[in-house]
Amino acid sequence: MISTEITLPCGAVMKNRLVKSAMTERISNKNFEPTKGHEKLYKDWSDTGAGLLITGNVVIDRKHLESAGNVCFDDSNMLSKLRSWAISAKSGGNQVWIQVSHSGRQANKFSTSRPLAPSEVQLRKMGLFGKPKAMIAHDIQEVIAGFVKAAKLSKEAGFDGVQIHAAHGYLLSQFLSPSTNVRTDQWGGSIENRSRLLLTIIREVRKEVGDHFPIAVKLNSADFQRGGFTEEESLEVVKMLDAEKIDLLEISGGTYEKLAFFIMNEEGSELKESTKRREAYFIDFAKKVRAISKLPLMITGGFRSYEFCNEVLKNGEVDLIGMGRPFITNRDEISGFLKGEIPNLKNMVLRTGFKQFEDSAEGGFYARQLIRFSKGKKFKPNMSPLWCSMFLVLYEFRKAMAKKFA
Numbered sequence: 001m002i003s004t005e006i007t008l009p010c011g012a013v014m015k016n017r018l019v020k021s022a023m024t025e026r027i028s029n030k031n032f033e034p035t036k037g038h039e040k041l042y043k044d045w046s047d048t049g050a051g052l053l054i055t056g057n058v059v060i061d062r063k064h065l066e067s068a069g070n071v072c073f074d075d076s077n078m079l080s081k082l083r084s085w086a087i088s089a090k091s092g093g094n095q096v097w098i099q100v101s102h103s104g105r106q107a108n109k110f111s112t113s114r115p116l117a118p119s120e121v122q123l124r125k126m127g128l129f130g131k132p133k134a135m136i137a138h139d140i141q142e143v144i145a146g147f148v149k150a151a152k153l154s155k156e157a158g159f160d161g162v163q164i165h166a167a168h169g170y171l172l173s174q175f176l177s178p179s180t181n182v183r184t185d186q187w188g189g190s191i192e193n194r195s196r197l198l199l200t201i202i203r204e205v206r207k208e209v210g211d212h213f214p215i216a217v218k219l220n221s222a223d224f225q226r227g228g229f230t231e232e233e234s235l236e237v238v239k240m241l242d243a244e245k246i247d248l249l250e251i252s253g254g255t256y257e258k259l260a261f262f263i264m265n266e267e268g269s270e271l272k273e274s275t276k277r278r279e280a281y282f283i284d285f286a287k288k289v290r291a292i293s294k295l296p297l298m299i300t301g302g303f304r305s306y307e308f309c310n311e312v313l314k315n316g317e318v319d320l321i322g323m324g325r326p327f328i329t330n331r332d333e334i335s336g337f338l339k340g341e342i343p344n345l346k347n348m349v350l351r352t353g354f355k356q357f358e359d360s361a362e363g364g365f366y367a368r369q370l371i372r373f374s375k376g377k378k379f380k381p382n383m384s385p386l387w388c389s390m391f392l393v394l395y396e397f398r399k400a401m402a403k404k405f406a
């Protein structure tokens with residue numbers, strides 16, 4: 001049942017199976033530190049009763065931001081602020097893990113015009129991303145060290161675990177994908193070589209944090225792009241991960257080019273009929289993962305009903321239920337949902353009527369709600385979809401300028 005506790009391989013205990021998946025907050029201060037806004041946001045999420053809260057992208061490098069409002073865990077001088085965030089985020093007796101990430105070529109031009117990436121394959125989306133520079137051996141070592149440092153700071157600050165972000169087209173996902181990694185050295189070519197960076201980071205982080213600190217990995221089932229990372233390759237990576245000391249595998253899918261993790265709701269035509277009926281986007285893929293791996297498994301995307309969540313837990317299809325948007329649209333109903341008093345968390349669908357703006361409208365809508373929550377304001381269902389679609393670019397520009405001149 002969703003309300004049943006679970007013990008992870010490292011010994012950590014989660015009080016139930018509901019996980020708030022990572023959602024970028026975009027509200028760091030000028031020094032890339034967490035703010036009182038983070039404390040408010042996570043205290044309220046902690047009060048929902050969910051067993052685990054995973055933070056939004058926390059980056060290891062200020063030049064490779066996913067958002068100008070990212071927190072960056074690269075400096076031990078910020079420990080006291082990190083501690084305050086951890087304390088509020090765990091006040092309800094839940095676990096809280098930091099999602100550690102590097103954006104690679106998905107770092108927008110507001111943070112760098114020359115992002116580092118496995119190869120010089122540029123992301124073409126609204127002219128927002130610069131031509132990447134292929135990483136040299138030294139850059140790769142710096143990225144490994146950056147992940148280790150962020151994990152060290154997470155543990156020192158009192159967070160309960162880390163999630164290494166290897167999904168959604170960010171740097172580690174770029175290394176995994178043959179369309180963005182065309183290297184011919186030990187970091188490119190075969191799937192073993194393309195996985196080397198992820199596996200090295202996991203091992204180095206494990207050395208740093210010890211055996212009893214949860215390490216999770218977020219992995220794409222596929223990129224959903226021609227020539228990209230496929231389900232078959234993802235299953236190869238799962239087999240390799242299975243031999244590592246990790247505590248949770250979260251499955252998602254898609255990149256900035258194809259926002260499968262985000263936009264495939266009931267109006268999305270991407271889903272097979274069988275998956276639509278079964279509500280969670282990656283449930284069919286989860287079965288294939290189960291067949292080859294013993295890792296605790298979570299999928300995220302689409303879960304909305306109490307009955308279905310319990311059904312897939314009871315059948316052993318997954319061990320944990322990951323949810324994102326319901327922690328925004330239905331935040332006040334989550335505790336009732338966990339008790340079975342609220343059977344369904346309604347999905348909001350926001351449409352501008354213009355195909356090219358739908359992603360940004362949805363992204364802007366949820367970003368604005370998170371910013372409202374961080375200020376102690378309530379969920380606002382009625383927002384102009386067109387304004388939401390423009391909001392993010394303007395917000396990111398303003399936030400980046402404030403940092404540049406800080």
Ligand SMILES: Cc1cc2nc3c(=O)[nH]c(=O)nc-3n(C[C@H](O)[C@H](O)[C@H](O)COP(=O)(O)O)c2cc1C
Nearest residue numbers: 021022023024056057261300301302323324325366
């Ligand atoms: C506003 C917002 C921000 C997100 N930020 C992140 C992020 O920082 N890292 C990540 O791995 N996924 C991120 N996601 C994806 C979610 O973790 C989740 O995979 C997605 O929302 C699908 O789950 P859902 O149908 O329960 O919302 C974000 C989603 C939303 C709505």
